Structure formats: C-alpha cells, structure tokens
Amino acid sequence: MRRRDVIAIIGSGRESEPAVTHARELGRLIAENGWVLITGGRDAGVMKAANEGAKEVEGSLTLGILPNREAEISPAVDVAIITDTGEARNNINVLSADVVIACGVEDPGTASEVALALKAEKPVVVLGTSDAAREFFVGIGSGLIHIAESPTIAIAISKQLMDG
Amino acid sequence: MRRRDVIAIIGSGRESEPAVTHARELGRLIAENGWVLITGGRDAGVMKAANEGAKEVEGSLTLGILPNREAEISPAVDVAIITDTGEARNNINVLSADVVIACGVEDPGTASEVALALKAEKPVVVLGTSDAAREFFVGIGSGLIHIAESPTIAIAISKQLMDG
C-alpha cells in the first residue's frame, strides 16, 4: 500500500479562457497519469472543467474540497469534502496536494491559494497568467514557482517535481 | 457520473477493545459495499484499524481527514486531506459523510464529532458504547441516533439510511 499522488488544480469560478480549456486538458492528463485530482469542487469555471476532463478517463478519481453545504457541486466530483470553512478551504487544497497547478491567478481566491501554497512550501506550476502576476509570485516564491506554457508542459513539470 | 457514497468511521486514537476490532470489520464491510471510507486518518486506534480493514478489499478507497501536517498518517489511507484545522476537522468528517458510524463515544474527540453530526442533521450509528453515552445522545439526537449491536447490524442500518 502506498498513498496516491495528488495534484490540485486551482483557478477562478468564472468561465474565462484560456483557463477553462487548460483546466479540462489538465484534468484529463492528471487522470491519465493515475494521479488523484483535487479542486475547489464547485460546478463552475476551472473547477468544473478540470473535473470533467478527469472523468473522461476511466478509473479517474476526483475530490472536491467544498466551501460549505450550500455550494453547488460539480457532477464530475467523485467525493465531496464539505469543509464549511469558506475561503479558508484554499489552505486545505494546497496542503493536501503534492503539486499545485494554477490556471490563471487573476482571481483573488486563486491568488490567495498560490500564496498559501508558497507559505506551505508547496511547488506551484502557473499556466496562462499575466506578466504582473508572474513577476510578483516569482519574486516572493523563492524557487517554488514554475511557469508553464501549455498543459502538457505543466504536467511534465509536475511529474519531475513528484519524482524529484 | 454520480457521486460516491461515503461513510465516516469515528472513534478514539487509543487501542481499546472492542472499538478497534469493530472498526476493522466495519472498514472491510464498507469497502465490500463499494462505499468510500472517511476517517480522521491518523495511524492509531479506530482510524488505523478501519483503514486497514478497508484496504483488505480490492478497489477500496480510503480518505483520511488529518488535523495537521505533523500527524502520522495511516499507511492504509489512499488520500490524505491535510486540513490544518486541528479538532475542527471533526466537523469536516461528518459534513462529508452520508452516514457516520461511531465505535465508542467515550473519547471527548469522538463525542464532539457525534454532537457535530447531530448539529448537521447527519444520521449516526453508534456501536459498543456506554449506557450513559447512549442515554445522553439518544436524548439530544431526535431520531438521528441509531444503536447497533454489531458491525454487521451497523452496516445494515447504514445501507437503509442511504437508500432511504
């Protein structure tokens, strides 16, 4: 028996591109690698797309870390962890993942999650974000921030980080 | 796609009987029913035994909801959710389960979990507990508390509650 490898995909609940397309592709690739997917679990934006991508793959496992009982849960979430801790659940997502992949960090919730990941000394792969976000987080991230140009590259970096 | 059925087993981290034997049997039966097992995730007492029982069954899924990063995780936990919320994680366990099964409630941590389950209006199946605990929780539990005489009966009650 050994514990499963876990990747968190974080990002906004809005339907913004390319974040949502990236998230769907990342979810699929994570599942194909046999990793467990963790997201914020809501039926919206990056969370929804990532879970749907993962569930295209047979045998995938998707865990949603929900803010409270009222949140609408993505039907593509296999197991819903109801935290009732609101935005503080962002800290649970990053603490529970081996690697965190951020699809854009322009959303304050996602920005908080990247910052909490750095505080917890978890590696973060950032995909498709603004120059300002990249400059800020690389500046405070002391080697933990990795910039990826595509979902495939984000997964390749994640694999290296988990094997390392 | 549909969400997985989830049972939480709660109980003390001490190696007390019959709680530990009950927990191991319950874990195995939960896995045989195809349900997901949630526990407090530590490598001790009821949590450890329940996870080990579940992992005797092929295809089982065990989630551990851990208090913090320092806690020793049972090797029989497939995915560790690191909450960093200490005893407040007890609320997450009960909110995330369809049914909660308590192996003894003499431990203050377990007693808090049963009370939080009642507050959240989750059904609780209690196995192997003192008369005082039974009287107290049945008194405040307004129809949510179910007393079981054995792991098999606890599982039968749980199945009815989930089908209901």
Added chain:
Amino acid sequence: MRRRDVIAIIGSGRESEPAVTHARELGRLIAENGWVLITGGRDAGVMKAANEGAKEVEGSLTLGILPNREAEISPAVDVAIITDTGEARNNINVLSADVVIACGVEDPGTASEVALALKAEKPVVVLGTSDAAREFFVGIGSGLIHIAESPTIAIAISKQLMDG
C-alpha cells in the same frame, strides 16, 4: 502589560429557561469581575443574554466568535470575530477561554463545545443541565467538569480555577 482573563459562556440559540436567565446573570458577574466575555456572538438565546448581561456593567468587554458573515450579531457584542468556519468555531471559543461555562448542554452545538473543551483540557463549569448530560460528561471529563447549582457558584468555581 498582561493578558486579560477570558471566560466563554456557551449554550443554545433557543430562548429556553433557565439557561437564558442564567446566561444574563453570568454575563453581568463576569463583567463585574473584570473578565472578558466570549460567546458565539449571535443575537439569540444564551449568547444574546450573556452579552446583554455583561454590557450592563461599565467597562465590560464582549467578544463574539461568529460562524459566518450572514449570522445576525448581538448588538451587545463589542467586537465580532467573523470566523467563516461554521460550527468549527466552537473549537475557537473553547481554546480562547481560561474557563468555559455551559448553560445547559442539551443542544448538540453546545454538547460539541463541551466535548471540544475536554479534548483541549479546558475546565468546564456546567449549570442547569439534565442528569443524563451530567453523568455522561462527568464520566468522560476526567476531573475537568465542575457542576454548579447557580450562576454565583459557577463564578466562584471559575475564580478558583483561574487563580489555581
């Protein structure tokens, strides 16, 4: 400079007697002793009465530990700590108090709070509760549970516990 002494009053949000009358008297006595009052902060039941009792005394300080932003806050709360952790805030109340006084423990939320206090090894003074509750908590409370017959006695016990 030294940190202030803090007492938590816990109890139901329902308007049940004698709990509410006890809470109001306790709030007043706590303030007269110069102690800080912590409650769950809502504008209901024991919480509301305790805060109102304390604010009858000039110079009193009342802190409310609220479950979320939506909760209605008692106007007698001086400072509202908005936790957004729902019932898990019960753990914050007990961890932040030197002594916890429970006005009745028939409510599941209050029962969880007493249990979390015992888990945290905080002394609990219980006032006006059922025989079943008393028997159960004295049984699991290993010397931390103190039974009081009146608010005045509850305060006398609290003073001893803080001086001890």
Added chain:
Amino acid sequence: MRRRDVIAIIGSGRESEPAVTHARELGRLIAENGWVLITGGRDAGVMKAANEGAKEVEGSLTLGILPNREAEISPAVDVAIITDTGEARNNINVLSADVVIACGVEDPGTASEVALALKAEKPVVVLGTSDAAREFFVGIGSGLIHIAESPTIAIAISKQLMDG
C-alpha cells in the same frame, strides 16, 4: 451600544524595515483613534510591533488571532483568540476587520491575506511595498486597494473608508 471599529494590521513575522517601524506607528495611531487593533498575534515582526505601538496608548484594545496553541503570543496582546486553524486564520483576520492595513506584502502569508481580503471585498491599505506587488494587487483589486506613502496617510485613508 454599538460595535467597535476594528482595523487589522498584517505583515511578516520577520524583523524587516520599514515594515516594523510602520507597524508600531500604525498601532499607536489606531489606538489613539479609539479603534480596536487585530493582528496575527505572534511575538514577532509586524504583529509584535503593531501591538506594542497600540499599548503605548491608555485604553487601547489589542486582539491577537493566533494560528494555534503553540504560537508565542505577543505580551502586548490583550486577548488571544486561539484558532487552531494555522494559516487559514488569515481569513478570520480580514473578515473581522473594517479595514486591513498591510505593512509590505512580500511575505507569502501576507500576500494570501491581502488576496483573501479582496475576495471578501474588504478595503486594503498597502504601505511600503514593492512595485511588483503594487502592480499585481491593484490589477486584481478592483478599487479595493489603496496605496499609502506613510502611516499617517494610511490612517487618514482608513478613517475615510470607515466613515464612507
């Protein structure tokens, strides 16, 4: 009776300048205005300095929102709220404050707190930070971020925000 006005000062636990000098001055000014000061409560860096500044003023009130029971508490904290929620307590600080003042945001913990404040739609006054941080947070902060050049200006902005 009316609830007290509350300001949170956030910043790193390191002894970095000018953040610590700013924090001490801000703490003093907050107390002189009769506002309650909330900080992370630890005996280090910005938290310690802010509380010490406030306690130079008679009648000041300082609340520390601590990560857990093990954290060393600043002796200048009047009341310690022990959350046992680790970094997730950052969300409690910002939810409980009318205005958040950040002394530098180069620290990941502080960056998470600013982001959580924006998520909660709380105004944030930022003092003495890098160009990258300013550009990033102004970009995602949609009118909630206010840049101050000195503690005096930060307090003037805070006063306007609370009166507004």
